[in-house]
Amino acid sequence: MSETTKQFKKQLPKNAIMALLSFITYSITAIWLTPYLITHLGAAAYGLIPLAGLFTQYASIITAQLSGAVNRFLTIEILKPGGNPNVIFNSAFALYLILIVIQLPVFGFGIVFADRIFSIPSELKVDALLLLGFSAGSFLINMLGAVFGVSFYSKNRLDIGSRMQLVGLSLRLLLILLAFSVWGPRLRYIGYIDFGLNMLMLGVSVMVWRKLTPELFISFRNIDRKILGPIFHMSLWTLINQLGSLLYLRTDIWIINRFISPLIAGQYAAILVVSNFIRQMANLGIGQLGPVTMSYWAKGEIGELSRMLLFSVKLFAFGLAVPIALLCVNAKHILSMWLGQDFEGFSLLFMVMTVHLCINTAVYPLFQLLSATNSVRIPAIVTFFMGVTNVAVSYWLGVTLGMGAMGVALATAIVLTLKNAFFIPIYSAQILKMPPRTFIGPLLGGLLVMGAVYVLTKLPVAGWIHVGAGTLAGMVVQGLFISFLMGICGWQFALTSGERKIVIETIRRKLEKLVRV
Incomplete structure (x- = not known):
């Protein structure tokens, strides 16, 4: 085991625990504060906060x-x-x-x-x-x-950064x-x-x-002005890349506010909290990979890096597919309990804004690879032009064709998925000199998991799962059962024997530490 891997495993629990606590605080704050602000400020005023x-x-x-x-x-x-x-x-x-x-x-x-x-x-x-x-x-x-x-x-x-974020959010x-x-x-x-x-x-x-x-x-x-050159060169392309991402992820509310309705923009912003919640959930994991990805690349440990990234994409694809599918299946009940019965009619919009994230968050680990290897120029160009395309399509569907917020959400889902489902996985595999389909397989697996979850919630033979449907307790029971079932399937069919061994060894070490304490 390399020294980088040992250091990563030593620091990972501290980083992960604080990141998890910060994420829980963020989740509670976002979920509770959204209806509170809408109630006290109104939807139109609330929509100005993300703007x-x-x-x-x-x-x-x-x-x-x-x-x-x-x-x-x-x-x-x-x-x-x-x-x-x-x-x-x-x-x-x-x-x-x-x-x-x-x-x-x-x-x-x-x-x-x-x-x-x-x-x-x-x-x-x-x-x-x-x-x-x-x-x-x-x-x-x-x-x-x-x-x-x-x-x-x-x-x-x-x-330390997670601890500061936790205190700030509270x-x-x-x-x-x-x-x-x-x-x-x-x-x-x-x-x-x-x-x-x-x-x-x-x-x-x-x-x-x-x-x-x-x-x-x-x-x-x-x-040293000579140092600024390489820093600015890398920053320039990553900046272009993120400006493209901005055209994907931030212009939707502006288009709705400016060309459709400030009220609808506020309602859209409230529902968008769930999508941001899922992205934060993904960032909870991706944040732990950045330093070790950089270290692996700096030390030339490409084999370790490739295995870690493939394992990470699998975990993201399968781990996030289950909660995303459950959110979509229970969209109507969630919106009613969370934001009120007036939001029940937005369940289809909620699903369009959410379902594509099973792919578009699973590729997050690969973004760390692009930064570590300074392979940012081509992804930046692709992301920027696809972002411009997203704005054009969003305006066309939402405003020109009169589809409103639904058209804007649909445009973002389609264009963003086209980029992340094909270009990013293939380009990342090329950097690591791996087969082009290497990272596409886990993404397809995530879609299969979502389909399986949907079927499970609809099968008549599984009707007992629906006991208490529409209630918080019922959704929790349903989620726990399906997560357990999908976890067994993922363990058996998605992970290799080597990956299973890594998980078992990590759990064993943590249990031994707890026993010693």
Whole structure:
């Protein structure tokens, strides 16, 4: 077993446990807060909250891609004998400061002309502008904090970032409840709270950065313009890739708000919480793979990397197919219990927005491969042009043909799946010099699992599964039974003997540790 694998297995439990706790907190917050905000603010006002995020989303993408490039080069420099990570860090720090200054007039322009970019009800205009302004400020703080966050990644201490996220989510929920209870429900308070929490997290990030990486320090004498070239080159293509992703995942609400109805945009945004929930569930796992993927590639351990990625895609495809299928089967009951009976009629829209994620989240592990190998140019070009296609098709189906929100959701599902079901798996296999169909098989397996779950819930002979159907207890019993059954099938038919041995060995070690404790 390689040293990288040993270190990965040692740190994985800490990272995974904190990521899981953070995810649970996110889930509880998102699920409970959505109907609360709709009830107190109204659907039209609620729809402006994700639009405020869209306002800064393109700039957040710049931050994410710069962070990804810096993480890659900094990690490799730390692992390299005689490396000089301070040059990477300070060069990146200078680049971030420049970008922050550049963003200021862009955000100012967006806020001044916000009512022409979005459809904002007149009674919400002042609150919407304040929300946008403080969202922009929060982004700039986050951008600066991302520079210091590279320490979490390079030292594989993702558990610290998850712990900070958990605290931030909890405080956000409590402060929103407090502000709404004391001063009444207003959009502006959400902006105030987000800005204040981001200031707090920036301070914590700086303190953790100094503790984790005392060898790093701010010194503009260590800036090397030659380093900026490779960082910017990688960032440029990953930026183009993520701008394409933005055209997939963030323009749907804007199209509905601007060209269909602000009210429908708010309703769509509420249902979209479930899709975001599933993506966060996938990110819970993908976040643990980033550092080890980078380490495997940096050390030339391609065999270990290939096996880990194939195993990860299988787990994602089969593990997420079951809950996604159960959500779709029970869509009507879930929407009624969660958002109220007025949302029962959106069950088909819910399914269209959700079902395709069985493929489009299963490929997440392969995105780490593209970053680690710096194979980002071709995927960026494909993603960007497919994203433009998605916007065009969304407008055509949703507005021109009058299909409304359903047309927008259908366009996103089709175009995104075409890219992730074929191009990403084949291109990733080519990088690893594996057969083109290597990663497509598990994706097809995930679809088969979804079909099997649907059949199980509809078979007359399995009618006892439907006892209590439409109730929370009934859906939990149904979900546990089907998950257990699909887990047995997946263990027997999806995993190889070697993969089963890895799982058994990992569980055995964890049980031994618990017994010793």
